[in-house]
Amino acid sequence: MKLGISLFGVLAMCTAQAAWADVPASAALRDGFIAGKLDWSAVEARAKEEGKVNLYYWGGDDTLNVWMDSVVAPAMAAQGIKLNPVRVTATKDAVDLVLAEKNSGKGVGEGSVDLIWVNGDNFATLKQQGALYGGFAQRLPNAKNLEWDPSDQRALLNLRDFGVETNGTEMPWSGEEYNCSVNSKRVADADIPHDFDALKAYLEKHPGKFTYVKPPHYIGNTFVEEAIYAHNPDGTGAAPFQQSLSEIKPEELARLIAPGLEYLKSLEPLLLNGASGSPNYPEDNKAIDGLFLNGEIDFNCKFGLYGVAKGLSTGTYPEGAKQFVFPKNTMIKNKNYLVIPSNAPDGAAAMVLANWMSSVESQASKLKEVGMPSGIDSWKLNKTDADLIASSSPGLVGVTQDEMDANAAPDTNATLVNVIKATWLEYIERHNPAPIAQIVAEAYKTAK
Numbered sequence: 001m002k003l004g005i006s007l008f009g010v011l012a013m014c015t016a017q018a019a020w021a022d023v024p025a026s027a028a029l030r031d032g033f034i035a036g037k038l039d040w041s042a043v044e045a046r047a048k049e050e051g052k053v054n055l056y057y058w059g060g061d062d063t064l065n066v067w068m069d070s071v072v073a074p075a076m077a078a079q080g081i082k083l084n085p086v087r088v089t090a091t092k093d094a095v096d097l098v099l100a101e102k103n104s105g106k107g108v109g110e111g112s113v114d115l116i117w118v119n120g121d122n123f124a125t126l127k128q129q130g131a132l133y134g135g136f137a138q139r140l141p142n143a144k145n146l147e148w149d150p151s152d153q154r155a156l157l158n159l160r161d162f163g164v165e166t167n168g169t170e171m172p173w174s175g176e177e178y179n180c181s182v183n184s185k186r187v188a189d190a191d192i193p194h195d196f197d198a199l200k201a202y203l204e205k206h207p208g209k210f211t212y213v214k215p216p217h218y219i220g221n222t223f224v225e226e227a228i229y230a231h232n233p234d235g236t237g238a239a240p241f242q243q244s245l246s247e248i249k250p251e252e253l254a255r256l257i258a259p260g261l262e263y264l265k266s267l268e269p270l271l272l273n274g275a276s277g278s279p280n281y282p283e284d285n286k287a288i289d290g291l292f293l294n295g296e297i298d299f300n301c302k303f304g305l306y307g308v309a310k311g312l313s314t315g316t317y318p319e320g321a322k323q324f325v326f327p328k329n330t331m332i333k334n335k336n337y338l339v340i341p342s343n344a345p346d347g348a349a350a351m352v353l354a355n356w357m358s359s360v361e362s363q364a365s366k367l368k369e370v371g372m373p374s375g376i377d378s379w380k381l382n383k384t385d386a387d388l389i390a391s392s393s394p395g396l397v398g399v400t401q402d403e404m405d406a407n408a409a410p411d412t413n414a415t416l417v418n419v420i421k422a423t424w425l426e427y428i429e430r431h432n433p434a435p436i437a438q439i440v441a442e443a444y445k446t447a448k
Contacts, residue, residue: 026109026347033198033351034134040141042052044397046348048080053349055116056094059087060286063310066259069370077358081349086113098341102131111343119336123170124414127338133340135168136351142358145376146172154377156410157335163242163413170337174366175373177404178222178259180301181308184398185320187298195327196230196263199299203270209298213270214281214429215421219302224333224424225412227307228260229330237330238409239342245415245447254440257420261427261436264400268428274299282333283325293318301326309394310371335375352441360385368392419443425441 021363029046047053053076059065066088073083088094094116103109118126126132139146147155157173159165182192193199203210213220213363233256240248240256269276271279272291282288285302292300293316300321302312311317325331338357340350356362360381363374371394398402412420422443426432432439 050346231259
């Protein structure tokens with residue numbers, strides 16, 4: 001692979017040119033740009049030479065798929081790049097491909113995956129395996145649309161992904177907050193629960209009218225984590241769960257999560273089909289949406305900040321649906337990101353796409369057409385751009401943004417997630433009679 005003429009022009013002005021003489025073009029571009037020795041025009045020139053970008057993302061949302069084809073693809077074509085959207089059923093599939101290629105010896109410029117829509121434990125896996133491109137994010141032109149100042153608490157979601165430091169290796173793309181909706185035609189306002197005790201009391205009067213997505217699906221994991229936060233025996237909510245696996249001993253984690261898991265176990269007979277001894281835990285968001293639409297359950301808890309507005313407009317939510325605060329002070333909020341693997345074949349094109357995805361134009365379009373929350377930070381925008389983002393929102397139904405913000409909580413550290421979901425599967429699904437401390441200790445061995 002040879003450097004293109006446009007990149008040679010820039011490299012000639014770089015004092016490090018001699019050191020790069022025998023380095024492949026993709027590595028030279030990456031190292032030079034991240035080090036601040038190449039400017040954005042060099043990236044754009046190299047991206048046109050590469051001519052394509054392979055974006056791997058979860059393809060389970062038809063609206064998102066249409067947006068990718070009708071909006072993102074033309075935007076990339078205008079910059080001389082062909083978008084190749086690879087729709088996977090699970091993000092882990094893309095991560096596994098990257099790691100398989102890396103382990104087979106494929107280095108920078110030699111893999112198949114350019115960009116992945118990712119967060120949480122998948123990001124942690126890539127970081128742990130040394131499979132990340134490098135700290136490109138804060139060097140992109142549209143990094144100006146995000147808060148990076150570590151002294152500003154609002155920067156936390158850009159600097160840490162499920163408690164794991166991003167170090168500029170991810171570009172924030174979208175935001176989310178776990179929330180619940182209720183069919184107000186079936187449930188009076190006075191009966192809407194706002195904490196776990198109230199939920200259990202409601203189900204004792206109306207058994208079977210609630211369930212949650214089955215772990216290890218991330219929507220189910222999140223509900224479990226919120227129950228654990230709310231039942232933290234020390235009353236410190238999410239705080240201790242920001243530690244990594246290496247920072248918290250298994251016996252301490254077991255002590256902290258036991259009350260929440262015991263609550264969830266006590267809830268089982270009250271869940272959908274729970275009276276039969278086999279509660280119905282839906283497999284994914286589409287499955288739980290169907291139960292909610294059909295009136296089999298009265299509440300629907302999942303990610304999707306604008307899910308009610310979107311569901312009402314598409315007919316996939318019942319007419320009386322509205323959002324409500326649940327559980328108070330422990331509604332997990334996070335962001336999701338675009339990450340470039342270390343062996344990306346088209347690293348420059350991946351950076352151009354990541355940069356466009358974090359533009360005001362792209363974010364407003366995604367918000368309006370897909371209903372996915374903005375991943376950029378409104379306080380970093382000028383008034384015109386901030387107003388465009390606000391006016392593009394489908395809107396909340398039944399709650400205000402202030403209420404959502406006031407009850408937000410950070411996600412669990414990604415390194416703890418596998419231990420928690422493994423413990424749920426053993427203690428709740430498989431009815432393992434062993435003490436929770438023993439189950440957690442075994443899960444630690446696998447996680448490490």
